[in-house]
Amino acid sequence: MYSDYEFLKVEPGADRVLRITMNRPEKLNASGEIGHAEQGRIWREFDADPEMNVALITGAGRAFCAGGDIKEGNGPLPVDTRDGRALVRNMIACRKPIVSAINGVAVGGGLAIALLADISIASERAVLIDGHVRLGLAAGDHAALVWPLAIGMARSKYHLLLGNRITGREAAEIGLVGTCVPHEDLMPTANEIATRLAEGPQFAIQGTKAALNDWYLHNIGIFEHSLYVEALSATLPDAEAGIRAVREGTEPEFPGAVNSDRY
Template structure:
């Protein structure tokens, strides 16, 4: 059974974590497969938006602990971080296409932080997020110490990391951890609508927005203003900008092609 599934339809790539019997926890094969598929999505011009979701009852329960406790299979934490999770986070952030984190079930440990690295995170109301690391004597990884305090504030993030509290999707939305919590019965339709909308927007500009927000994490104000100027000039020379302005003047719906 493939640990990662890929479906491409209507310019949307749906990537499904597919180890449902272990709540989509990561082993080495799954981590490397996800990286390959993210690379393929980046270079495929037919793909203009990406959805990352889990099969079964969970989004992702983090690391498969059976792998790290097996003396023959255990790759060691250095390899797990350097070769598995860190490249996944960097690929999610650096792909110049919008990525929706469709959180269909529990997101724990590295699974929670992979979810939070996505561009637009939507969860149904029965989902929970858990920084589970401290509960087994570890620290948050997969950029959890980077994104979480920036999303919800230093004090709240530190407390969640230390206490390992379970946070509902509704709580996560209220504290700014995710974009939206929706009723379970509306989840699939909400994800489909969001993905379709993003795939038909000026995706070249969306990629530049993503780049600007990424660099705002570490840039000075002066650096960020210079970057905005550079990216805006590039966006203004695109076919999508010309189409957007023409559609506005002509009072019609724009037909963006992503370049």
């Protein structure tokens, strides 16, 4: 088990904590096609592993995960709704608790993992960005489902429609993550919490998680809608302009701002 991962470094611990590291630090852990698939698959294998009680995920180097590798053409176009659906649905369906240690920038699928974790811990160096609109894309992945429950509709619209950068401290203050700690305390805190969960009453912990995740399951149609509009927006000229600007290092000029493309 866990032997055929390339993007993820997976380490089962004697303390029954599965430590997962997104391991492409030279690219800020941008995932690419292989990484996208692994980010969805790992949760089913972890859930089926009788030896592990808790998963703890972080990123190698100075980033958590910079999302898809846009400059190398591995994301977000064409939008792969299959991998995005697997990531979100498998994390929600996973019976066991997941802890995220957000050590740096978290974008795209990486941000989905960071916030869908049952306990999210941010470093003071963390930066959370749902930058879909900056690329001419509708906010798919997880945000329409997760953010309104966490921080309310008004704040969700404020940040998602503007594509704001949110620091780890700000994310904790508005309730987007569980807590924020000094960077040097991040991994000790995350390991302490993961160990505490692993040593706790598993039926009670898993049952509590399952009941809370019913909020997501009862509203899963919102997530499916967001995937649809993201995939649709990826076919429009605005997305082409946004991706081109990222690859060229320029500011995008969106045709839809003039032509008034409407949903």
